[in-house]
Amino acid sequence: MAKSARPPASKSPSVKSNLGRGGETHQTAPHADARLTTNQGTVISDNQNSLKVGDRGPTLLEDFILREKITHFDHERIPERIVHARGSGAHGVFQVYKSQAHLTKAGFLQDPKLKTRVFVRFSTVAGGVGSVDTARDVRGFAVKFYTQEGNFDLVGNNIPVFFIQDAMKFPDLVHSVKMEPDRGFPQAASAHDTFWDFVSLMPESMHMLMWAMSDRGIPRSYRMMEGFGVHTFRLIDAKGKARFVKFHWRPVLGAFSLIWDEAVKIAGADNDFHRRDLWEAIDTGNFPEYELGLQVFDEAFAEKFDFDVLDPTKLIPEELVPVEIIGKMTLNRNPDNFFAETEQVAFHPGHIVPGIDFSNDPLLQGRLFSYLDTQLIRLGGPNFHQIPINQPVCPFRNLQRDGHMQTMVPKGQVNYEPNTINPDAPRESPDGFASHKQPFPTGQTERVRARSESFGDHYSQARQFWVSNTPPERDHIAGAFAFELGKVSRPAIRSRMLAHLSIIHRDLAAKVSAALGMPIDPSLVTAFQKPKDLKPSPALSIIGKAPETLQGRKIGVLVTAGSDAAWLEGVRKAAKKEGAVINVVAPKVSGIKGSDGSEIAVDHALYAGPSVLFDAVIMAPSAAGAKVLMGEAAAVDWLRDAFGHLKVIGYNTAAEPLVEKAGLAEDEGVVALSGASGLKSFIAAAKKHRIWAREKTLRSPED
Numbered sequence: 001m002a003k004s005a006r007p008p009a010s011k012s013p014s015v016k017s018n019l020g021r022g023g024e025t026h027q028t029a030p031h032a033d034a035r036l037t038t039n040q041g042t043v044i045s046d047n048q049n050s051l052k053v054g055d056r057g058p059t060l061l062e063d064f065i066l067r068e069k070i071t072h073f074d075h076e077r078i079p080e081r082i083v084h085a086r087g088s089g090a091h092g093v094f095q096v097y098k099s100q101a102h103l104t105k106a107g108f109l110q111d112p113k114l115k116t117r118v119f120v121r122f123s124t125v126a127g128g129v130g131s132v133d134t135a136r137d138v139r140g141f142a143v144k145f146y147t148q149e150g151n152f153d154l155v156g157n158n159i160p161v162f163f164i165q166d167a168m169k170f171p172d173l174v175h176s177v178k179m180e181p182d183r184g185f186p187q188a189a190s191a192h193d194t195f196w197d198f199v200s201l202m203p204e205s206m207h208m209l210m211w212a213m214s215d216r217g218i219p220r221s222y223r224m225m226e227g228f229g230v231h232t233f234r235l236i237d238a239k240g241k242a243r244f245v246k247f248h249w250r251p252v253l254g255a256f257s258l259i260w261d262e263a264v265k266i267a268g269a270d271n272d273f274h275r276r277d278l279w280e281a282i283d284t285g286n287f288p289e290y291e292l293g294l295q296v297f298d299e300a301f302a303e304k305f306d307f308d309v310l311d312p313t314k315l316i317p318e319e320l321v322p323v324e325i326i327g328k329m330t331l332n333r334n335p336d337n338f339f340a341e342t343e344q345v346a347f348h349p350g351h352i353v354p355g356i357d358f359s360n361d362p363l364l365q366g367r368l369f370s371y372l373d374t375q376l377i378r379l380g381g382p383n384f385h386q387i388p389i390n391q392p393v394c395p396f397r398n399l400q401r402d403g404h405m406q407t408m409v410p411k412g413q414v415n416y417e418p419n420t421i422n423p424d425a426p427r428e429s430p431d432g433f434a435s436h437k438q439p440f441p442t443g444q445t446e447r448v449r450a451r452s453e454s455f456g457d458h459y460s461q462a463r464q465f466w467v468s469n470t471p472p473e474r475d476h477i478a479g480a481f482a483f484e485l486g487k488v489s490r491p492a493i494r495s496r497m498l499a500h501l502s503i504i505h506r507d508l509a510a511k512v513s514a515a516l517g518m519p520i521d522p523s524l525v526t527a528f529q530k531p532k533d534l535k536p537s538p539a540l541s542i543i544g545k546a547p548e549t550l551q552g553r554k555i556g557v558l559v560t561a562g563s564d565a566a567w568l569e570g571v572r573k574a575a576k577k578e579g580a581v582i583n584v585v586a587p588k589v590s591g592i593k594g595s596d597g598s599e600i601a602v603d604h605a606l607y608a609g610p611s612v613l614f615d616a617v618i619m620a621p622s623a624a625g626a627k628v629l630m631g632e633a634a635a636v637d638w639l640r641d642a643f644g645h646l647k648v649i650g651y652n653t654a655a656e657p658l659v660e661k662a663g664l665a666e667d668e669g670v671v672a673l674s675g676a677s678g679l680k681s682f683i684a685a686a687k688k689h690r691i692w693a694r695e696k697t698l699r700s701p702e703d
């Protein structure tokens, strides 16, 4: 099991003054390998003081040590990604369950014994590097497979469709969702005028908006979200036969989401909620796992769909083409260095290997240009593939030369091909990558700037998404539209969106219009194609297929001085048996002694450990401690919030007055822990994750 490398506090060196000319420090003399040097290798004798004329005089320009250090520091930042700036990375491995030779010749999909290294980067889209993790947003799900035939990047999202159909619109979309250019806010939020102005003028975005406004936009954890390749790609087998494919990732823990009010409060309580969660899970050996699934179909089958498989605003319902699970990815190692790996990793949908190929999806075609271009500006030049995190694990050689930050030293006279001077120089090889011979679509030989009419149904799948979700999920979608549009200051934009929503589904439009207090004017929008009533696809709901489990969950236990330490250990064991962990919260972060006089290890002080950070909570103070907590708003809020976020709450006898003060109604998720079966009942209830029936009693999205 991996352990944190941080030294215990008691071992930290004592601190002395840096006064004095000799660069006196608190450290003992280093051994030879630990001697600090400049980048040129000169050993540094004083890392505390710059070179001055006398100890109170001006600093000298000749201080090359100071100048090197400060100059390097000044250049520490590189441009952040224009989208997906905030991300978290992890290393891992991928293995297929059985050979996929019948579908593709890709080497890493042939042998179940082969472990292919991967690096994954999860991200939000709209916010900058320092923004919050729990904003309502799409999440990036980018995987780099270091295969023996080169790197394959599956650069996907946690939502299977996209806002726009043509790459031409991407800069407009991103400009509209980012901070407004005059005021520089809001950060990491789509709830503002420019975004809704733009999307309300782009009917093709309606399907994706439904997903982004659904619980998918606020995942509980990177470990608990699905991933999608979005575009239709091709798989090519050894005989050259091509089939269409859609890629899917399924989290083994199941997909789960936050409640909006919870996401907002987490943003204040822990900016790094998802980043920390991923790091801690890997650090403690609870490795996140995701299964890779394929939806495979041939071109003839594709012709039968009501929609165009080249249109990235459409998905293929699993009821039409089942998702076949073919392998598993396990994330088992945290990065050694955030910048070197997570920041410098360069994904590109154009990084493919033999056995995988593109389709004509116009969004994908645009991406094939954008990602390489992006790396040039971000990573400073054309040699970014030499940065360790980007290097293929198989040999790579060619005749590209020089450029910024060239780190390789090519030898010899030959840097061109063909040549007769060096017979060993790299040259093309017939067994290398060959693009699939794809005929042009019949009759399409003219250059046009046009959108195919087969991309023209903007509402049917949006409606299908609505009817496929469970009632609580639908309420959340309506609530999210109401929240976001409520933040839009121009009534005309809200009205235009309401008109779109009325085409998607009248119930949705009615709820949002009631919540906004605005009438619907359907005349504002005319559908290019009249939407069809597609059959519900239960696979699109998260709640509908949520497993009952505590795997990977965190239970918060609030204790006080005098709490029963032995019982607390019992809770820890019971949670561990279910694959969950407990975090102990107490009024103070240290010095809490249990009823038997032993010290209770506390993870968070009450003010730093609000219940939003946990999946289920237990309130177990001593009788005296409960009296103190009664006068502590944070303790009462701890329960109120947990109740409001539909969590399962366990409480001991001493906590009864607190439960009463917090006004918790009795339901199956409010569990008394007294008695032999108390803890068991709590665990059984907590496996349900949330008590959805409670929601109707707390929030009333208009019907």
Ligand code: HDE
Residues within 6 Å of the ligand: 081, 082, 083, 084, 087, 121, 122, 123, 139, 140, 141, 142, 155, 156, 157, 162, 166, 167, 168, 170, 228, 229, 230, 231, 312, 345, 346, 347, 363, 364, 366, 367, 370, 371, 372, 374, 375
């Ligand atoms: Fe991206 N996208 N994108 N995108 N995208 C980038 O590349 C772009 C799209 C996605 O963790 C950028 O290296 C265009 C769809 C992820 O490093 C940039 C278009 C999907 C990541 C770029 C799209 C994605 C990016 C910014 C429309 C889901 C983060 C930094 C034609 C299938 C990867 C970078 C990471 C990042 C361009 C649309 C996923 C600017 C032009 C659709 C997960 O090149």
